Amino acid sequence: MNGRRFLWLTGGFLVAAGFVWFWQWIADHRLISPVFLPGPDRAWAALVKGMVDGDLTEKLFATIRRMIYGWLLASLVGIALGAAIGTSKVLREYLAPMFEFLRPLPASAIIPVAIALLGLSDPMALAVIAFGSLWPVLLATIHGFSAVEPRLYEVGRALRLSRPAVIFKIALPSASPDILAGMRLGLTVALILSVVCEMLAGRDGLGNWILLSARAFRAPDLYAGVILLGVLGYVSSVAIAAVEHRLLIWRDRAR
C-alpha cells in the first residue's frame, strides 16, 4: 500500500514537473512576451536573489506578522463574542440577523472607511484584517455554541456548574470543531486582506512588493513574490490543519 502511494506521489510530482517544463518551453519560445511571463528559471533566480539579499525575506516576514496579528486578534474577539452570543438565546435573537446582513459584505469594502478613519497606517491594516477574519470565526463560534447537545447543558445544570464552568468545560470543547473550522477560513481571509492592505496603503510586505514589481515591469520579481505568497498560503493551511488534527484527536478516539 505504501509503495503504491509512493508511486502515485511520484506520478503527481512528474505531472507538476511537466507543467513547469511547459511553462519554461513557452517562455523559451517567447510564445508570451517575457515582459509578462518570465520563465520559471528567471522567477526562481529572482526568488533566490531576493532571499539571499534579505529583501524578499524581510517582506515575507512583514506580511506573515501582519496576517498572524490580525488573525489572532480576530480569533480572540470572535471566540469571546461568539461564546457570549452563542450561549444566550436573547442575544442571539437580537444580534444574529444583523450578522447575517453583515456577513456577505466584502471585507475589502471597509478598507476605504478604515483609511478615512486611521490613515494609511499599520493600525489601519490590522483593523481591516481583524474585521475581515472576525466574521468566519464569530459565526462559526455562535453556531458551535448554539449546536451543543442540549443534554450536555442539562448535565451541567444537574452538576450545578457556574456559567463560566459550563462554557469552559462543556460548550467550548464541544464547539471546538466549528471554531477551528472558522479560524481556518479566517486565516485565508487574513492573508488576502494583508496583501490588499499592503497594496493600497503601501505598507511594507509582499503585497506591496508584487505591485511595485509589476509597475516597474520587473516580472521575475513579481512572479517570485506570487510564488512566495502561494507557499505562504500553503504552509499556513497545512499548519492549521495539523493544529486542528492535534486538538481534535479526542474526537476521533471517541468514535
Place this chain on the structure above:
Amino acid sequence: MSRAAKALAIPAALLVAAEIAIRLSGTTSLAVAPPSSVVMALLAALGDGTMLAATRDTLACAFGGLIVGGAIGLVLGLLFGLVRPLDRLMELTVEAIRPIPSVALIPIGMLSLGFGYGFEIAIVAFACVWTMLIMTRAAIAGIEPRLLEVSRALRLSTHQRIFKIVIPAALPRIIVALRLAAGFALVVAVTVEIAANPQGLGYGILIAQQSLSPQLMLAYLLWIGLVGYGLNVLLSLAQQRLLGRAAMVEVRQ
C-alpha cells in the same frame, strides 16, 4: 416582541445613536457622516445613475468570472471525480496552485491584461475555479455507492451512467458550490476594484473616500452590503426553488 422587531431593534438603536451623536458633536470628520445624510447620498447616487452603472460593472465582472471559472471548475471537478487516476496525478499540481491568494494575481493581471473587464473577470474566475473543482469532486465522491451498483446492475453504459446517475446525484451539492462561488465572486470583484481596477462599486467607494465625501463613501458601503445580501437571498431562494427538498444537503468545505 416579534422576531423582526427583535432583529431590527439593535441596528435601529445604533443608527439613532450615531445620528444624534454626530449631529450634536458637529463633527467635520472625513470618516463619519450621520445616517440620514448617508441615506440621502445613497438616494442621490442611485437617482443620477452613477451607482447603478457601477453596480452593473461589478455584477457583470462577478458573473462573468463566475461563469468562466465555474465552468472550468465544474468540468475539471467532474473529470477528476470520475477518473480517479487523473485526480491523483493532478493532485500535487492543484494543491500547488490553489493556495495562491487570488489578489496576488492582481499585479500579473495588470501587467498582462491591463485594466478593464477582462482583467477583473480573469481574477474572479481564478478564485471561483477552486471552490467548484473541490466541491464537485467531493459531490461525486459522496454519491451513494448503491446508486452506482444499480447502474452496474442495469448495465448502463459509461455515458448513461454519467448523465443518468452521477450528475443528477451530485447536482444538489454542485448547486451549493455554485452559490458559494457566487458569493466569492462578488467579494473578489469588489476587492479587485478597490485594489486596482478603476471601475465598479469598489472603485466608487475608493473615489468617494479620496474626494473626502464620507456620506457618499458610507452610502457605497451600505449599497455594497445590500447588493451582497440581496444576491445571497436570491441565490438561496433559487436553490430552494430549483431543488426543493434536495436543497437540504449539508454544506461541507
